[in-house]
Amino acid sequence: xxxxxxxxxxxxxxxxxxxxxxxxxxxxxxxxxxxxxxxxxxxxxxxxxxxxxxxxxxxxxxxxxxxxxxxxxxxxxxxxxxxxxxxxxxxxxxxxxxxxxxxxxxxxxxxxxxxxxxxxxxxxxxxxxxxxxxxxxxxxxxxxxxxxxxxxxxxxxxxxxxxxxxxxxxxxxxxxxxxxxxxxxxxxxxxxxxxxxxxxxxxxxxxxxxxxxxxxxxx
Numbered sequence: 001x002x003x004x005x006x007x008x009x010x011x012x013x014x015x016x017x018x019x020x021x022x023x024x025x026x027x028x029x030x031x032x033x034x035x036x037x038x039x040x041x042x043x044x045x046x047x048x049x050x051x052x053x054x055x056x057x058x059x060x061x062x063x064x065x066x067x068x069x070x071x072x073x074x075x076x077x078x079x080x081x082x083x084x085x086x087x088x089x090x091x092x093x094x095x096x097x098x099x100x101x102x103x104x105x106x107x108x109x110x111x112x113x114x115x116x117x118x119x120x121x122x123x124x125x126x127x128x129x130x131x132x133x134x135x136x137x138x139x140x141x142x143x144x145x146x147x148x149x150x151x152x153x154x155x156x157x158x159x160x161x162x163x164x165x166x167x168x169x170x171x172x173x174x175x176x177x178x179x180x181x182x183x184x185x186x187x188x189x190x191x192x193x194x195x196x197x198x199x200x201x202x203x204x205x206x207x208x209x210x211x212x213x214x215x216x217x218x219x
Contacts, residue, residue: 009034009075010041014052016060020217022095022115022147023176025209030062030090031218033069046078050086057089064091067111068219072096076103083110098130108140117147118162120154127162131169138170145174152182156195160202167203175199175206184210 012035019027032053035041044052053065065088067079073096083092091112098116108114114137116130130146137144146166150159159177166173177199179188192208199206211217 006046007075007077007081008043008045009049009078010039011035011044011049012039012041012069014049014056016056016062017218018212018216019066020212020214020219021149021176021178021209022117023113023145023174023207024064024066024093025176025217026212027063028061029064029066029093029218030056030060031066031068032072034067034072034075036070039070044078046081046085049078049082053082053088054086062090064093064112066093066095068095071100073100073103073107076100076106080106080110096133097126098133099126101129101132101136104133104136105140108137108142111137111142113143113145115145115147117149119149120151120158120162127165131166134166134170134173138172143174144170144172145176146170147176147178149178150180152180154180156191156198159195160198163199163202163206171203173203173205175203177206177208178211179208184213 012033014032017031019025019029072094093113093115094111095115116133118130134144134146148159148162166175196208
């Protein structure tokens with residue numbers, strides 16, 4: 001019996017949707033969602049994934065393709081092989097937490113944008129790895145964006161420290177700040193005007209954007 005060689009990955013779905021956060025918030029994308037441990041998923045080879053993406057792109061009006069879900073860079077080998085075989089017909093964005101910087105170089109040949117979403121975990125190494133991931137994308141001449149998703153308890157000082165670190169590490173990074181979940185449920189107060197003033201004094205390319213909530217928005 002023939003054995004299929006090559007990388008595989010568990011994928012929870014390949015469906016169109018509206019991007020809920022980040023630099024392309026509000027854009028209609030094809031979401032390739034890599035599965036977490038408890039999710040129902042299908043095991044894809046590079047050939048299977050390439051064909052599925054091509055069919056979906058041909059059948060829908062889309063802005064771009066989002067490689068997202070749970071830890072997509074764990075499947076860097078599959079992503080690289082898939083889109084080397086079948087170059088994406090649309091801009092290809094990889095959205096991740098940036099915690100696998102060593103897996104970024106293998107995919108820079110096929111993606112157009114690396115988006116690192118940072119949710120203010122406590123360990124300093126989380127920020128270091130996220131910024132290293134962005135450095136790899138910048139070095140390869142690819143689009144690179146850092147999306148800050150503060151928690152309700154995140155202080156402005158914490159946000160500004162990440163802005164400073166990002167500016168020092170990757171001066172060309174595109175930076176998006178989403179208001180904390182509590183702020184999204186009520187009109188924004190002047191805190192965010194002050195925060196933007198302070199952030200842009202550090203790094204010029206900063207945008208304040210509201211998320212598109214589910215069920216319309218997908219993340």
